[in-house]
Amino acid sequence: MQFEDRRDAGRRLAARLRTRYDGDVVVVGLHGGGVAVAYEIACDIGAPLEVVVVRTLRVPHQPVHAFGALSEDGTTVIDNREVTRARLTRHEMAQVQRDARHEIDRSSVFLRQIQPRVPLGGRTVVVVADGSATAAAMRAACRDARARGARWVVVALPVAPRSVVAEVSGDADDTICLAPTSSYAAAARSYRRFDQVSDADVAELLRRAAGRSSNPAHFAQTPPPWDEMVRIPAGDAMLNGHLAVPEHPIGIVLFAHGSGSSRHSARNRFVAEVLNRAGVGTLLLDLLTPDEEGDRARVFDIALLSRRLVAATSWLAGLGPISELPIGYFGASTGAAAALRAAADLRTQVAAVVSRGGRPDLTGSRLAEVVAPTLLIVGGADSAVLALNREALQAMSCDVELTVVPGATHLFAEPGALERVAELARDWFVERLSMTMPARPDDSNGEHRTRF
Structure with a gap:
């Protein structure tokens, strides 16, 4: 032929x-x-x-x-x-x-x-x-x-x-x-x-x-659902991200990945999918550019990572239909330190934070300034990180809880461990984001409706 x-x-x-x-x-x-x-x-x-x-x-x-x-x-x-x-x-x-x-x-x-x-x-x-x-x-x-x-x-x-x-x-x-x-x-x-x-x-x-314009800001005028790659300006860098927003979202959660990881992290993508199914939008974000990923100093530069997380939060505020939705942070390992530090920044007004196997000790003195409700999730077999999180629990003055997943190691690779992390994060975010979500114009009696 x-x-x-x-x-x-x-x-x-x-x-x-x-x-x-x-x-x-x-x-x-x-x-x-x-x-x-x-x-x-x-x-x-x-x-x-x-x-x-x-x-x-x-x-x-x-x-x-x-x-x-x-x-x-x-x-x-x-x-x-x-x-x-x-x-x-x-x-x-x-x-x-x-x-x-x-x-x-x-x-x-x-x-x-x-x-x-x-x-x-x-x-x-x-x-x-x-x-x-x-x-x-x-x-x-x-x-x-x-x-x-x-x-x-x-x-x-x-x-x-x-x-x-x-x-x-x-x-x-x-x-x-x-x-x-x-x-x-x-x-x-x-x-x-x-x-x-x-x-x-x-x-x-x-x-x-x-049959439409190629304007990069098209989603600012288009209601969700969205599922797309995005580019986010952060100072002199352009960050790559994956934005997924279900229909009628109750909030958006930004993911700060741990050292050596990225928005392609299978573990964080799994958690993000669980959140999406619960009506929570997600932004999986690379806080470093491809050229910076091999620089170990930048990987552990918590101040830099948190500034970029703040910039991404500001960028979300310009996306029309979702600009007023409450924001949450999900941080893993060193990314949790960046998330906590960014949450302490008054510009972010974060409604909830979840840390998975996090290093809150790297947040420094800013840890005590976090006011957002925070859930610390640690594996029971991750003894060193568990000790650091117990210290953080005492240092924080906000609504904070520590949940230990029995038998889990740092990466939560054990059967059922990551599923438990996703469930805990989902419940934490759904409850806290729903409490701060603005009422929709079509809601009766000023109440909001959450779709699952």
Whole structure:
């Protein structure tokens, strides 16, 4: 089968999908050429267009070989056979993943300012590529959609190597390929025109599909829900963040991660998802830029981290529909010290703080100035940190509680430990944020309604 270009390929795929799926469908294009194909499908069947930013992990010095893929949300697919064949070390793999992470961040921050995330929960998601994507990249995109709540995942390809189609089918509920081929080279030859698709091209397609302005402040005039990457000015730095706000939120919680961690922390993302389901918005935030992450002095510069947390809090105050919502802080390890110090800043007016395995001792004299209700959560087997938190409990004069999770170590990796942390944080934030939430205009008797 011969395609004139990606536009032609998308229209032919749409004809197949039109008779196969209807209802609540979202079309997700792989960053690059996949979006060009997906755009035609979305327009034809009247579905929202979404982009997923995925990077293939290439073998160092052998770029023709790939050992996996990494998605925007941190979903990772590794081909252990290729790792063994190439004799890759953990250091080499980690370096490739770091480089891929930075590339993903650059693209996703740019694109999410134009197109906020489309909710996938309970919907049929059609993952589209143009035939050049690796199996690992498409599998990562499928798993990414599944993690975001997709009810049914379909892979739609105009052309692709047969081996790739077979491999991807294991991660999809349905797979459609109009023209299976013997190789990637044969797939590329199936197009008469197969030009490079840039970030600017993808952005333009997203604008057309959404039919709205590319103004980065669009969410200031748009009611939640939101689920998008954001860029936050903080002095001379631009911080990357992931803002997720459910419909009718009762408040927003900012996450301050511990040393060596980031907004991609699986533990904090788990807690954030629990809060989102309880009607609490979350901002997972990198308090250091990618260039600063390797500087250990900055990692432990609590004053710097707290200033940036204050800046992010001020930034939230400018987001229209959520600008008056009460704010909470969730800090982990050294990030808890930054959260407590920021909470002591009168500009933040924080309604509640939760510390997970925190280092309140690093807050210094500002600890006694915290007035926000504070919950200190520590693992029972984390003896050194537990002692520090017991000292903090005596030093603080606000409404403060210490809860010990029996048998848990510093990272709460034991079965059920992190779930307990999430439950404790959820209950603490829901109660405290609800108490300070302003009444909605449509509420009767001045009472607010909380949706769960």
